[in-house]
Amino acid sequence: MRTELTLLEKIDLYTSGKLTGAELIEFEQAIDSDETLRSQVEMHQDMLRAVRRKALRSQIASVAAGSGAGGGFTNLTIAIVTVIGVGAIVLTTLFVNGTFDDRDNSELVTNLTDQNEITVRPIKMDGGMPQVQNYKEYVEEPETIFSSHQHYEDNKTHNGDMNVTVRFRSRGEGVKVEQPSPVIVNDDFSEKQTENEKITVETEAFKTKNLTRKASYPGGNGAMKKFMDKNLYYPQSAIEKSIECVVRCEFHVTEDGLISEINAECIKMAEKDGVAYNDVKLLMNRRIMNAFIGNATHILRTMPTWEPAKNAQGNPILSVQRMYFNYDLERGCLVYQLDED
């Protein structure tokens, strides 16, 4: 312990360039001859760089907040607030000295606070974070339209070691089905109705502003499910460590029906029944995370050409699709699809 402490001190001195003379030469020789010492010093230097970077980052953040996203506007606001603040101080002094009579003064004061509120309000816009988080939460809770889970389980002859449950939004009139439906051979889901219908219809109405037809997999969702059954697998490394994961994929379906701009991201990773991994754990399991992401994006990359979305005139247009791949050790992989918001 004692010797390690002095070693650290020495490394500190060395990295800051304060080691001089015979000590410096001696230490440099020690580094040259001792492999572990060398790697320790290197790591130490990296760590210090990271410490400085972190500190710089927070400084930059504070500078950025000072200059503001709106630049001049924020400066102006600050100026106004300052002017009003100075005015308030002057007035308050006058008030204390009793130059004004009470009635006038209270009027003035209320006026001032009113103005203050108005000028301060725009600054609040910067704290928009919670809203965004709420939005994310909303997005990440996919709506189930139908499920082929049941069907799949009955048909266990499949060669893979996982079962795939596919849940898609139906292409019909925004009709929702809650129970897993055993029949999913074609896309005839329109008879099934639930109490959630109202909500879906609302969102549907919002979405189909100028879309007459949404992008779809050739042959319908049934065909897509079959394709996924064939191609999805649970990464072996993840099975060994019993890790579960949710991958979000966003992609464009172009006018030609090609899938492009695939943007995949692991939104949650955890050991079975464990808490979600924090940043360090994610970093440590980067390989496995990439295996999940690679698996999910592989599906998208190898898909055949889609039927593009069409606008009111019947011309094909580009559309954004979002899919969630929920890898679950017991239930296999659940795939949800969400449309463009």
Added chain:
Amino acid sequence: MKDQDIISRIKKGQTERALKVLYKEFPKVRANIIASGGDHEIAEEIFNDSLILLIEKVSEPTFELTSKLSTYLYGINRFMWMNEARKRHKSPESEWRDTLILTADDLDFNEEKENELRALEIVLDQISERCKKLFELFYFQKNDMKMIADKLDFSSVNSAKTQKYKCMEKAMKLAKEVKIVSPTIDV
């Protein structure tokens, strides 16, 4: 503030004032990045990373400025953006004005090292508040141990030193765990 003033401030460790001046270049950089296919968020990220790189470069004793500092900053930003765009399989085409064409060698830029450092920054998020404060005061603001012991209420200089040692040991341990599990961190 003149370029030389900014540089001498950075070298002295008074980064805050320098950053304030340099940050004025952000709108221009952002415009450039957005014009070549980026968005606001990525522009901000790239600009921040570039600022850090610039400060690291300037702090090096061998640093020599061959152009205007803002031109150099644009050069770094352009390089970082090209790098990022390549990762996203985009080819940014639009031209940048007033900029240097810098390569990875010019900047000693090493992708692996950058990722490693980024990982270390995440590791540093995990250590205790007190350790973070201690590290920042000692390694960034370059306070001496006596001042730190006063500021953070340590009973003596020695106990502050011991604490620093313990913090460093913990951080190293975490960092090693990360390294062992994924020796090449590919972000």
